[in-house]
Amino acid sequence: MKEKNWYAIYTKPRWEKKVSKLLADRDIVTYCPLNKVKRRWSDRIKMVQVPLLPSYLFVHIDSSAFQKIRETPGVINFVYIEGKPAIVKDYEVVRIRKFLSEFENVELVPFNPQKNQRVMINQGVLVEEAGRVVDLKNNKVTVEIESLNYHLVALFDKSKLINN
Known part of the structure; x- marks a missing residue:
């Protein structure tokens, strides 16, 4: 099955x-x-x-x-x-x-990350990693992730991030 x-x-x-x-x-x-x-x-x-x-x-x-x-x-x-x-x-x-x-009368509000906002990645190999928005361009967001005392900087599609 x-x-x-x-x-x-x-x-x-x-x-x-x-x-x-x-x-x-x-x-x-x-x-x-x-x-x-x-x-x-x-x-x-x-x-x-x-x-x-x-x-x-x-x-x-x-x-x-x-x-x-x-x-x-x-x-x-x-x-x-x-x-x-x-x-x-x-x-x-x-x-x-x-x-x-x-709840009644619920509204859907789109998530629009802002610079320096804390976010969490919700897809891919970095799923559930938290980071900080460094830059925004169109639908792409640059996120800084702290890991092992280094700062990893990665470019993500906005749809792969959630508010943290």
Whole structure:
């Protein structure tokens, strides 16, 4: 039996819930993070659930189900990192579930590192290493990492860093 992982998939706009239902009907475990928000109509205010990540949802599958996912109406493709479908760690899905069960009207704020800010690397061979932003150019960030009493300076794509 192959190991199952969580993967992120990209859907047509406003198809997140439909795709989640279509996949569930095919016995595929999905998670579409839904945010509870208040919406105002002319005659009332109502609490509705909207996707937290527009056009994205998560599936828990092994690699043999990739084609089945791609053939589902509304699915555009998997989210790729370094040429392979991106694996989402179990604890990240659990963390999103817990957060959304506890809070309403959640906002997504993009991470934009600033000079001298402490950051942590979240991908690659230096995963979970902390460092300090030295320089920023376009989507590339130069990070200084202290190790063995030396300063290693490396250039990273902004998407590989998180706030520390």
